[in-house]
Amino acid sequence: MDLDDTPEQVTHRAQARAWLEQNKDQAPVLSGPGALQDEDEIIAARRAWQGRLAEGGLAGVTWPKEYGGQGLGPIEQVICSQEIARAGVPGILDAIGVGMLGPTIIAHGTDEQKSRYLGPMLHGDEVWCQLFSEPAAGSDLAAVQTRARQGEDGGWRLTGQKVWTTNAQFAAYGLLLARTDPDQPKHKGLTMFIVPMDAPGVTVRGLRQISGEAEFNEVFLDDVELDEGAVVGGVGNGWGTALTTLMFERVTIGLGGEGLGYNSVRFARGIAADEHARRDPEVRKQLGDIVSELLAVRFTGYRTLTALQRGQIPGPEAGLAKVTIVNGAIKAGDLIADVLGPDALDQGSEWAYMISFLPGLKSAGGTEEILRNTIGERVLGLPPEPRLDKGIPFSELRSKEGAAT
């Protein structure tokens, strides 16, 4: 058991560090003096920087070489991330595309799709977004209603609404889950598509959150035309293709370390400034409980990495790290605001945004409750809840729900 690099990893780390040393002046400045302010400029600069990272071999580390990646393992990916963080420069802009959607296309896409899309994705020339969730299909993802109908020429027409879409406002493409056969039970009859975000009929609208910021978007599809080649993984196989994406999402979360910027020292700093609070037994007890759990997540990430190195795929329990992070950060926000008082809730406070943002995050990526169901069943082997929607055609299911309401 050790946390040290192997000799090969030492070399890899040195290379990454050297490259960053040479190139970090080209990185966009996002905070502090000289920071870019204009949103469009920031995006443009981050796209260019992603391209540079890809050229330097610091993006798509685990992608096969034939698609522009390094063909290396997850540990090398983490080493690059650590070195990027150490250099104090931004990482890639399109973490969703490179981390989850690209690997899905690599796994299920046609040769044409791979050669057309992967290169521009990796280099930040074309940003991607994930069009899975819908207003009535959040945690129950297989309930998507966006309808794709095939014409006689083999092409498709899509109509529906997606929601909680990150990066949609500047994405070139989206990977979209749609229902192609409503007469099948809900997990069948789904198909995955590649959608150009500038196609006629696609409308993107920012979705404001509690904080007042539009962290996510709604995406409306009004009779959007796609050709036959837009299908990823075959017609009717959309659920299996989506599961691949979700598996890569878990890997991303599992390796997230203390992740999301909610780290222990930052919270401690929020409290250490108040000499009275620093010595208050109640504040200390709460802080100690919270940061102990957040520290654990870092080492859970290392355990996940060890498993990945051994070729094991992380199971749904990787999602527990997210539960720990989100709930820990929520408690930390509460504690800090109790210490600082209402000023912690001021718009200018570094804490107000976090306090506003987290309650929504608890619901993002599958609610905590559904995650606990999945883990209880798949990891602990507990029996499932009775499922009333099994084997029933989706169309029939919807009318039943309507009647029950």
Add this chain to the structure above:
Amino acid sequence: MDLDDTPEQVTHRAQARAWLEQNKDQAPVLSGPGALQDEDEIIAARRAWQGRLAEGGLAGVTWPKEYGGQGLGPIEQVICSQEIARAGVPGILDAIGVGMLGPTIIAHGTDEQKSRYLGPMLHGDEVWCQLFSEPAAGSDLAAVQTRARQGEDGGWRLTGQKVWTTNAQFAAYGLLLARTDPDQPKHKGLTMFIVPMDAPGVTVRGLRQISGEAEFNEVFLDDVELDEGAVVGGVGNGWGTALTTLMFERVTIGLGGEGLGYNSVRFARGIAADEHARRDPEVRKQLGDIVSELLAVRFTGYRTLTALQRGQIPGPEAGLAKVTIVNGAIKAGDLIADVLGPDALDQGSEWAYMISFLPGLKSAGGTEEILRNTIGERVLGLPPEPRLDKGIPFSELRSKEGAAT
């Protein structure tokens, strides 16, 4: 809105107080100097004292006069309880009988049953126990398996096992829920019986709890013979009869005040002794949170009483008071043991017993989870969980469960 007695209640309270003043020397001494030690002597003394209270009109206050009660309302019952507590003497021994089982017989029993059983019950001459729960029918009470078969002479033979039975070791009679028709769905085909605890085939065995004490008993029934007159409320109506008992149980709990002896001042006393703890912000915060909730229960009791006075029957939400009390007392035990250290867990400590006893109490009387289901559905009107056992004959259900295991 007031907490004061009406003029009638003032009179009633004065009468109770005067009676207690005259008679309290006859009350058994259960703690302190001169306290009775022998378990049998204690029971005998408490039975005699119950008889005296009944004669004085301080027991069975809400029972109709024709059965030896006072025919008064719940407020007068509470006044008597308050005065008994004030006088520092024990209350009645058979609170289960007088509070829950007697009222069930009054509601559902035959005239013969009423005239035979109610008098001796009220006076403590015959103590009763409640034979509902079984090893495989705890929170799901309607799953009882104790089998009653009717012979050609109309008499019954009972075989089965009951558990969590308070007072069984010295009870004269038990009110027992048994299955008389397994081919009916589970809530049908149940019948309520009166069982003499000295009948051949009845065996009582103490059931030791975490604390080491036998708070409850197991009761085994091995081909116990009862005559036709033992049925309460009619054959096949056992579930409805049991619901009456449970309703009276809720009334009892609802009026329990801070109940079960877990009151705020006692907990505060456990901490006040430690000068360091008394000033510790963390200890104070926790204590304040706990006792605030326990205080609430007292006033919830007054609200319940107000409703009862107006002829309203308390709903299942009365059970929330128990949840508050038990969870509050568990937290208080934890806090006090954290303050006092391992000595709080010493056998001689007043807290060790409470700390041991409470986790079991959380499961007693229907688990907290089932209670929350019931309240969610019946009080908030939330939709029920899918029930897989509805309308299916009990015998078939059991074989299904067996197969699933």
Add this chain to the structure above:
Amino acid sequence: MNLALSDEQEFLREAARGTLSRVKTLEAAREALDGDSSALPDLWPTAREAGWPGLLIDEAHGGAGLDAFDAMLVLGECGRVLASVPLLGHLPATAILADAPRVADYLPALASGERRAAYLPSQPPTDVDQRWTADPASGLERSPLPTGARPDANGEVKLSGSYAFVPDAPGADALVGVAVIDGEPAGVVIMADADGVQVEPVRRYDATCSLAHVTLKDAAATVLDAPVESLAGAWHLAQALIAAQSIGSVETALEMSVAYAKERHTFGRPIGSYQAVKHSLTEVLRQLENGKSLLYYAGWARNGAPGEFPLAANSARSVAGRALDYAARTMISVHGGIGATWEHDAPLYFRRAQLSRRLLGGTSGASDRVAGELLAQAAA
């Protein structure tokens, strides 16, 4: 024994609900948050019409001569719809002034609402802290009260010091609280427009809560002849009022959450049929019912058992504050992603919960006092 509302109280509550239902308070709260502070309707005329400003002033001085519980009923209705009615500041101030014969002439204007007062939160000593303190502008350590030297024959004095996060201070005519005069705590009233008085409005997170930092520099004040019990009582009254307001908000949060849980389906079932949702909502109900019971306790104790009022009011605040916190979070999580969007009402209740738990000594300050009261009883 009767813990039910009287017919008059039922009427008071229904009237308040009816009156407030005619104002789009939630929409206004959202617009105000978005920068349009003129969006918040001025509800003081409404309050005057309903007779709320004089609730705690006796009839001889033009008030309604009602008690804390009646005021709590009105605050509860405000809390239900997050209505911005400046009673949390006004009512405790009138409670002090009503006990100070020296300023009795001023009461009718306050009772009618022609003049509006704001209470300067002044926390009485606890079993372990002998000082009177004010809420701090920042940090955990409480602030000393403003001080003044010996007053003149008319009770006039110059005060210096500050009170932070004073509810409803912006626009108030008179500020009423406690100061340390010649080394002893005493009630004071300060005219907001006097020299040396600075009322700096501050907005934090919930636009419906009107707050200000009040700074005094040799500001003219009148020392009140209200007894010290009355000064302490105003603090506890403020705890009971904010508790009632919070419990009102919990009621709405629960109702909206239950309604959504019945409608919204996932995996082929209404989400309210799942234990996770059902048990959370039952927990909101449990806390709500406990809070309501303690509102009765506080409402009764203020006159029925004044010695218990600190315990009653602060336990109500403690339970109600935590209930609102839990209810607002549950409201968001039951609604899923939609509950965290700007257009939804859930975030408004969440913002209210976040802010109000930190006002008037904070929810945790109330718990601390409950502990202190109990520990003192236990030691006696």
Add this chain to the structure above:
Amino acid sequence: MNLALSDEQEFLREAARGTLSRVKTLEAAREALDGDSSALPDLWPTAREAGWPGLLIDEAHGGAGLDAFDAMLVLGECGRVLASVPLLGHLPATAILADAPRVADYLPALASGERRAAYLPSQPPTDVDQRWTADPASGLERSPLPTGARPDANGEVKLSGSYAFVPDAPGADALVGVAVIDGEPAGVVIMADADGVQVEPVRRYDATCSLAHVTLKDAAATVLDAPVESLAGAWHLAQALIAAQSIGSVETALEMSVAYAKERHTFGRPIGSYQAVKHSLTEVLRQLENGKSLLYYAGWARNGAPGEFPLAANSARSVAGRALDYAARTMISVHGGIGATWEHDAPLYFRRAQLSRRLLGGTSGASDRVAGELLAQAAA
């Protein structure tokens, strides 16, 4: 980067599990609780045979020369079955002695287990409390360490004072901890049979935990030349060991609860299919996994990053202690009424949880230190 067990570690763990599976530890725990203290098997010979006493002593002195993580694996196996092996006392004591050249001759007897040592819990200063302290016999306030005057040339000194709730002290040959010698903290070793040493066995709630109050009255002690880092390190090591032991108990509690939740039916469904049960058990898993991750952290940090060892060991203790508490309660509630009966194993885990959270500074003491370490980092 490799956070997996080595083959040797796998073997060590499997061997420990195999060895302990041959002893009816749970039955013994129950009988001992019932008054038959002879029911508890003496597992020291078993420990000797397995080489556990010398785990942390180097090979040159007859030990195995292994590290904290290996010791934690063994403690985890003891925790799984509530085996009463006196390693929680012995191992931290050997960790101090191994750093004290003056008593190197004594190490082989400790390594072989011919002699047994017990660690006198001595808590190093925190960021807000500059004293070294001992666990108090009662109450929240920590006790001062025993004191002695200047030692003679051989390092001999007379000590007076006491250490409460010393794990595994009954029957130990040597007691090892920290005392204040001539005003400065120093390591000390005391022979249990020396004059002025009183080892009073105390039993609290969990018969499998051997404890004693140790009282010294001018008792002869040898001052150790171990560095102060080693003295502090023993405290943190004890935290890591009790954390590992607790996590072992959580594993069993979870396994037994999951098994029962699959079997037991209510309302026509296995109880494990209900969210209330499923989510509780998932929560146990979450806490268990967090605890395990921190055991890796602590196991790695003791040599890999000694500056982080206090943070690592105490965060492991904090999470593991709370995990055991939650797991034991969940075990009882999942089992329903039966889980609270004397014959069931759940109460044994509950008793272990109740007691161990209050030993060695307590779970909350560990949280306090985690906060202190982080606050110090944040201030730097």
